[in-house]
Every structure is written in structure tokens, then in C-alpha cells.
Amino acid sequence: MKFTSGLALFGALASAQVIIIPTGPVKGPNTLVFKEIGGVPNNECLTFTNNGNIVNAACANTHADRQVTPGKILGTDVLIVQRSFVSQFRPDLVGKTSCVAFNGTSFLADDCARKDILFARFDVGNGRIVSNGHFACLSGHDSKAQVLTDVNGLRCSQFTVTAVAPTRP
Secondary structure: OOOOHHHHHHHHOOOOOOOOOOOOOEOOOEEEEEEEEEEEOOEEEEEEEOEEEEEOOOOOOOOOOHEEEEEEEEEEEEEOOOOOOOOOOOOHHHOEEEEEEEEOOEOOOEEOOOOEEEEEEEEEOOHHHHHEEOEEEEEEEEEOOOOEEEOOOOOOEEEEEEOOOOOOO
């Protein structure tokens, strides 16, 4: 009769590495302010309103509502919104991390934990904000400085970015 020691198996398991993959957003090293090339004069920077919509406003680099941090969620590129939200306007975002998302018609701030939305990313190569898994892109602004979306990705705005120190939301 032959006996096999469980010690060898235990030693192999003890030396195995456990890799923990975060399920929530992981921020990249730089917080950015996005300035639309050809945007509304003196109001070219993307800004998140109280209700999570995106408009162009003055480039106040120290304001959290203008700051976005590229990051990842489970390997997917995302844009994490720096500002916080209040229950009067967006009760669904209070105390949550918000990401720029595409809901099928427009880009806005939404809960990074949602599974039924497409996140936006910054395409550094051409300076565009685009939707992951869709052709949509930010495509300029209307007369009220509200950003527009081209769901076909044919007329995309370009943005320059400025790295800034993150402002507390």
C-alpha cells in the first residue's frame, strides 16, 4: 500500500499567487480637464451639471465639475467624473462613483456600477470622446452650450486636455 503525503499538495497551493481584480473603477494617474477645439468661446471646457448632463463652460481647472480621470473597470477604459451629486438633482448618484456613459442618445454622468450602459473613453490618438462598443462620439455643442452627440461617429469633436490636481468633489 502506497501513501501520498498531502504536504506536497499543500506546499504547491501555498505558493500559488492569488490575483484580485477590482470590480469597481480604478483611476489612472492623471485627472484632466477637456477643452473642445472650436468650442463656445470662453466656455470650451466640458462641465457636468447638477443633473449629470454635460455642457461647455468656462475652463476653471480647479473646479471638480470640470475634472475627469481616465481609468478602467474590469479592463474597460472609462472616464471617471470627479464631482459629486446631491439628492435634489441626482439621488441615484449620491455617494457613488460616476463615469461618463452613453445611454443610446447622449453622453452624461452615470453610476459606474451600472451594467446596462456603455462607458465613454478618451481616444488619445484623435482627441475624441467616444463610446466603448458603439460608434457614438461627442460632436460639438448647441446654442445653449449643451454638448451634442453623433450616434454614427461621423462628426466628432476634438479635445485638448490639461492635467490638473484633483479637486475634492
